[in-house]
Amino acid sequence: MKEIMNLGTDYFTNGLVGSFIYCVIVYILGAIIKKYAYSFFNHKIEKYGKAQATSYTFAKNTVKGIVNIVIIFLCLMEIKAFHRLGTAMLGASGVVAVVIGFAAQESMSNFIGGFLLSFYKPFKVGDLISISEKNLVGTVEDIGLRHTIIRTFSNSKIVVPNSVMNSAIIENKNNDNNKFCNFIYFTISYQSDIDKAMSLIQEIATKHPDCIDVRNSKDKAKNAPIVTVYVTALKEYSVELRASVYSKDANVGFSMSCELRKEIKETFDKVGIVIPYPTQLIYTQKNN
Structure with missing residues (x-):
């Protein structure tokens, strides 16, 4: 039994079996967190309706993204090669931060754009919008971490980066006074x-x-x-x-x-x- 548990200690922090069990536990805990987060946000969406659906949908997608990143990171750190790589990266953290920041510039722009869209609410999930410069008219289906999904009249699904949505001139054809x-x-x-x-x-x-x-x-x-x-x-x-x-x-x-x-x-x-x-x-x- 001890030999089985120590199998793969040269490559995995807790051995092959121990690291596998650890990753399974991390995955299950992550799934439980996402389940309860989804349940909480869906309840809020049902309670407050369309008025708050945009904010809660974005928050739900944010929690999902963070939990998935944490799961992947914790599982990768069980591999000794990645563990040593992480230690080496800390020593060159300044250079790494610059490289990662440059590479993730567009992603961060989309994330910040999604946050601003959910905070200021120029449109909500379910609104009919028109982006004249892109010749695009459709109904907003979802606002995620990176992009906004728009369903057109021809039932096509258009994925638009949040940075574009945040900078574009948008006509919201829905209004609050039903006129x-x-x-x-x-x-x-x-x-x-x-x-x-x-x-x-x-x-x-x-x-x-x-x-x-x-x-x-x-x-x-x-x-x-x-x-x-x-x-x-x-x-x-x-x-x-x-x-x-x-x-x-x-x-x-x-x-x-x-x-x-x-x-x-x-x-x-x-x-x-x-x-x-x-x-x-x-x-x-x-x-x-």
């Missing part, structure tokens, strides 16, 4: 009745179940319309109209806008309001 303005554009011909087209757009949009009334008491006293329509441009071949229709959020607004475009176009066809499009007249000449 999102959707701009819906239409073009009609110069021969069509503008007032009739504007009235039809207002009538159809107001009746949509997802359209919400954001008027204040003064607007209601003035009998202001729920949906406003303006002439926004006189183009070369058409008149451009813009309707401002409010919904509770951007996701609902997208579906509502698509449905309104279809219904209004069909209504325009019925009443004779023309939506212009380029046409060509081709003249042919026949020789006798």
Whole structure:
């Protein structure tokens, strides 16, 4: 038994069997810590909901990363070669610190970026965001130690480094007051009745179940319309109209806008309001 326990003492601090048992114990303790940490943070997320989900998700990922690093470090230190390497590194700690700091510069930048995102909360997990400079629109799924995961409308998973998220100009399409303005554009011909087209757009949009009334008491006293329509441009071949229709959020607004475009176009066809499009007249000449 003693011989078995001393097996591999030339390579492992506590022998092959002892080091193996030690690593198993370290792994189990690490798994228990992560389990209880996950349970604690998931409970907090369920309790406080979306408002605090970002902070607790980042904290959960941070604990996971730290525990994994500690497990790997403790297990590697059981190997004598790594133990001697660690002792030698302490003697040249200044040089090592510079090398490691330079190599980990990007990683630290991403970690600090993730911390700032979870602290200042420019967006939260579940928010619909747009990064115009990256031509990226999607829903935030997770904010980790190194990166943020965004799910696009095409169901693709985009992984963006936190340093990029922290420095980019981001439009958060979600808000806390449940009021999102959707701009819906239409073009009609110069021969069509503008007032009739504007009235039809207002009538159809107001009746949509997802359209919400954001008027204040003064607007209601003035009998202001729920949906406003303006002439926004006189183009070369058409008149451009813009309707401002409010919904509770951007996701609902997208579906509502698509449905309104279809219904209004069909209504325009019925009443004779023309939506212009380029046409060509081709003249042919026949020789006798």
